Amino acid sequence: MERLKITDDHGFTARKLRKEERKIKDASLRQRVTAVRLIMEGYLGKEVAEMLNLHRQSVSTYVQLFNEGGLEKLLDKKTPPGKSPYLTEEQQKKLKHMILHSTPFEQGLGMATSWDTRIIPSYLQNQYGISMTRVGVNKMLHCLGLSYTRPTLYLGERRRTEATGICARDGDDKKN
Structure with missing residues (x-):
């Protein structure tokens, strides 16, 4: 199994990510930033998943999102559309x-x-x-x-x- 890597830090250091974590009110979004920060600090994906009580695939997804679009893409929480109404x-x-x-x-x-x-x-x-x-x-x-x-x-x-x-x-x- 390959080690998770931050391929593009988008100008963020672990210290800057920690500051961003403190600003975020939503716990699940804060957890995403924490996962990326811990990977940036050198922890294994499996260790981060255990520390944050996440599935290892979730940690991998968060790192992938961060690598693709930085903090903005990581914090973009898309909600499912839900059922369409019966009436127009x-x-x-x-x-x-x-x-x-x-x-x-x-x-x-x-x-x-x-x-x-x-x-x-x-x-x-x-x-x-x-x-x-x-x-x-x-x-x-x-x-x-x-x-x-x-x-x-x-x-x-x-x-x-x-x-x-x-x-x-x-x-x-x-x-x-």
């Missing part, structure tokens, strides 16, 4: 507008006067052919800036969103 942005805007400005009864979804996580999945199934759980709908509503509140019966004229079960959080309804 346009469909989400349309759904939000519909929830805030109409009732299920007005949309022909029975006698209900307020939206809830039982009615919305059936609407999504009928309108877009999308099957979502109630928990998924709740998360989607949260992402849209909406939250579920218990419907309240008001006598007289009140804002429609106060009478419905779902309302905008923190003034989000003013944006749309």
Whole structure:
């Protein structure tokens, strides 16, 4: 097995890397810099992995990243993209507008006067052919800036969103 080597130090010494380590708040990113610094100081990859409780392949990857692009590439932490949403942005805007400005009864979804996580999945199934759980709908509503509140019966004229079960959080309804 070959010894790990820093082929391009990008102007960094072990001392400069130690100073950079102290500036980094994120523990996992700091650990990356520490691994490279220890290799620079002459430790074996296996020893560094044991000291930092890492897999030896991770240490090798960190050294490779540092050799390719220096500290910038080493600290570039790409996050996975995650699952794409069921609805497009346009469909989400349309759904939000519909929830805030109409009732299920007005949309022909029975006698209900307020939206809830039982009615919305059936609407999504009928309108877009999308099957979502109630928990998924709740998360989607949260992402849209909406939250579920218990419907309240008001006598007289009140804002429609106060009478419905779902309302905008923190003034989000003013944006749309």
